[in-house]
Amino acid sequence: MKKGNDFFNDVYDVVRQIPVGRATSYGAIAAYLGQKRGARQVGWAMGSSYQEHDIPAHRVVNKAGELSASQLFETPTTMQERLESEGVKVDNNRIMDWDKVFWDPEKELI
DNA sequence: TGCTTGACGACGA
DNA sequence: CTCGTCGCCAAGC
Numbered sequence: 187m188k189k190g191n192d193f194f195n196d197v198y199d200v201v202r203q204i205p206v207g208r209a210t211s212y213g214a215i216a217a218y219l220g221q222k223r224g225a226r227q228v229g230w231a232m233g234s235s236y237q238e239h240d241i242p243a244h245r246v247v248n249k250a251g252e253l254s255a256s257q258l259f260e261t262p263t264t265m266q267e268r269l270e271s272e273g274v275k276v277d278n279n280r281i282m283d284w285d286k287v288f289w290d291p292e293k294e295l296i
Numbered sequence: 297t298g299c300t301t302g303a304c305g306a307c308g309a
Numbered sequence: 310c311t312c313g314t315c316g317c318c319a320a321g322c
Contacts (some may be wrong), residue, residue: 212304222305223317228301230319236303248304255303 193219193232199261200291201232201241207273208289209245209281218291225249233258244268 200215213225221227228248233255236243244265248254256265256279266276275282 213306216304221318224319225304225317227318231303233303234320243303246303250304253303258303268309272307283297 191243193221193224193227194235197228197231198236198241200295201243201246203291203295204242204245204289205294207287207289209251209269209274209287210289210291211247211249211251213249214288214290214292215246229255241267245272247281251281251288253279253281269282285286 196219197215200210204210211225212228213222216222216224216228219228232241232243233244243255244253244259246255253265253269253276256258256262259265266279269276269281274287281287
């Protein structure tokens with residue numbers, strides 16, 4: 187059986203709980219999972235199979251609120267349009283009011 | 297088996 | 310505030 191898949195499943199579970207109009211960072215998820223230094227692995231895990239799962243990957247951005255994954259979506263603007271559709275303002279691939287939109291699983295999630 | 301890359305983060309200039 | 314460098318972990322070649 188797989189062994190490191192638990193990390194994947196946990197990442198997906200956290201992402202699914204992200205409320206609409208909010209967003210979180212890879213580092214925050216990694217820290218919530220106890221892998222504070224696994225921020226890159228979070229993005230790698232999702233990018234490897236997020237299409238096979240039903241998770242709002244567009245609500246996950248880097249610590250700077252930048253849509254670094256926008257070009258991995260169907261189109262380079264899909265991620266931005268989806269966020270704006272949920273009420274999140276995006277400017278130059280960066281979330282505006284990031285400090286307000288930021289959703290910390292360690293504090294919001296129990 | 298070993299080197300390189302990557303949806304990142306923190307620190308310094 | 311923006312740019313550049315180093316560090317972490319896992320997968321790919």
